[in-house]
Amino acid sequence: MPSICKIIRQRNYTILCSCPIYGALFDLIMVAPFMRRSSIELGWQRAISCSRYRFAFSISSDFKAISRQLSAISSDLSYQRSAVDGQLKLSGGVMKNRFIGCLLGLAIGDALGSRVEGYPTEAVRRPDLGIAEFLDELWHWSQGRWTDDTKMALALAESIVEPGGFNPEYAARKYLEWYESGDWRGIGNITQRSLSRLKEGASWQESGIKEDWAAGNGTAMRVAPIGLLNMNDPGRIEVDARNDAIITHNNHEAINGSFAVAFAIVRLAKGDIDLHRLIPETVDFIHPSEILIRLETAQKLLEEGVTADDALLDLGTGSYVVETVASSFYCFLSSPDSYETAIYHAIRGGNDTDTTAAITGALSGAYLGFEGIPLKWREEVEDAARIERLALQIYDIATGAKP
Numbered sequence: 001m002p003s004i005c006k007i008i009r010q011r012n013y014t015i016l017c018s019c020p021i022y023g024a025l026f027d028l029i030m031v032a033p034f035m036r037r038s039s040i041e042l043g044w045q046r047a048i049s050c051s052r053y054r055f056a057f058s059i060s061s062d063f064k065a066i067s068r069q070l071s072a073i074s075s076d077l078s079y080q081r082s083a084v085d086g087q088l089k090l091s092g093g094v095m096k097n098r099f100i101g102c103l104l105g106l107a108i109g110d111a112l113g114s115r116v117e118g119y120p121t122e123a124v125r126r127p128d129l130g131i132a133e134f135l136d137e138l139w140h141w142s143q144g145r146w147t148d149d150t151k152m153a154l155a156l157a158e159s160i161v162e163p164g165g166f167n168p169e170y171a172a173r174k175y176l177e178w179y180e181s182g183d184w185r186g187i188g189n190i191t192q193r194s195l196s197r198l199k200e201g202a203s204w205q206e207s208g209i210k211e212d213w214a215a216g217n218g219t220a221m222r223v224a225p226i227g228l229l230n231m232n233d234p235g236r237i238e239v240d241a242r243n244d245a246i247i248t249h250n251n252h253e254a255i256n257g258s259f260a261v262a263f264a265i266v267r268l269a270k271g272d273i274d275l276h277r278l279i280p281e282t283v284d285f286i287h288p289s290e291i292l293i294r295l296e297t298a299q300k301l302l303e304e305g306v307t308a309d310d311a312l313l314d315l316g317t318g319s320y321v322v323e324t325v326a327s328s329f330y331c332f333l334s335s336p337d338s339y340e341t342a343i344y345h346a347i348r349g350g351n352d353t354d355t356t357a358a359i360t361g362a363l364s365g366a367y368l369g370f371e372g373i374p375l376k377w378r379e380e381v382e383d384a385a386r387i388e389r390l391a392l393q394i395y396d397i398a399t400g401a402k403p
Contacts, residue, residue: 007350013023022265046052074296085285092323098367100387100392104373104388105366107382108361108377115141115142117352120290121351123350131340139377149186149221149355152218153222153223154386156171157391158390163354166243180238194207206244211251217256217320223244223245227266228398241258245258252287256292259285260285261325261328262284264282279296280299283295283296289320294322294323295326297326308348308397311334312348317349318352320354325359327349327356328359329363331349339361
């Protein structure tokens with residue numbers, strides 16, 4: 001009896017067996033979220049029929065027979081999952097998984113971090129809550145609604161998908177459409193000023209703020225789609241990321257922040273990176289800058305095994321792009337196998353929590369794929385289907401695949 005009346009998890013399948021103490025029925029309910037998600041990725045028009053696994057047993061039933069039926073279901077699930085795995089390998093699905101994971105990871109990190117944006121570090125760190133409880137509370141508050149970080153990333157993604165590649169003039173037009181909609185959701189001061197200039201007639205080459213104080217994180221937070229687009233042509237990153245950045249932030253540090261994030265996305269999405277080399281390779285790619293120096297500091301702290309909490313105090317978590325990029329890399333690399341833990345540390349840093357968590361989420365999602373992100377968040381995040389669709393459309397453009 002105890003072996004039946006419990007929650008059984010088999011990879012991405014969940015079987016729930018419940019038994020009312022004095023009831024007359026067992027209710028066996030199977031949920032196969034992976035199959036539903038894979039229908040998007042593989043173009044399948046089928047899913048496992050839950051009804052075929054719904055049974056009712058009387059308390060007096062032969063429990064050995066029930067166990068045999070459960071075993072048969074388990075075998076069938078293993079077969080179905082093997083079929084899915086095979087289809088993924090044949091269809092390039094592992095890479096598609098990472099593209100979706102990158103953009104979903106960004107949006108979910110943004111949503112989770114949005115509820116405590118601007119809070120000082122000491123106000124965010126809750127010693128009474130574990131990782132799951134802390135993130136569940138934030139998700140309950142946010143209801144999966146993201147901010148300007150994701151708004152701009154999706155505007156950039158659409159500016160790639162609609163013409164079939166990156167065009168800065170088209171990107172500027174999409175940013176302006178968003179600006180004129182009034183749905184700003186926490187737009188940054190630099191971005192607002194730049195898009196106001198764009199609205200007044202400035203060209204995309206002239207609209208961005210050039211002053212030293214324009215070293216904000218508003219370009220690094222949105223650049224992930226450019227990284228995905230250039231997965232097979234990393235030499236294009238500099239041109240595309242620079243041209244995107246200067247629309248709003250015509251600043252050396254902001255531009256290098258975009259270089260760093262886009263390059264890391266490329267390396268993680270390809271899946272052939274030694275994570276110990278991610279920062280050194282990124283440093284070799286970008287130009288001499290404060291970003292470069294701060295990333296080298298992050299690498300040193302990782303090698304010394306400094307905790308994420310302590311490291312972020314050194315690296316900084318404000319809206320200064322130098323701080324945001326270094327801290328995001330640290331949060332991901334200190335917990336590369338857990339999306340939740342990486343996001344948890346990004347948010348515990350306080351201050352610009354939504355952007356730190358958004359960039360951390362993009363890095364983690366690009367590495368782990370969408371299956372590395374909790375199903376609840378993937379299903380409930382705002383505009384999930386649109387985000388997945390854009391990720392797959394960018395994949396088609398990046399790989400030359402037929403839609």
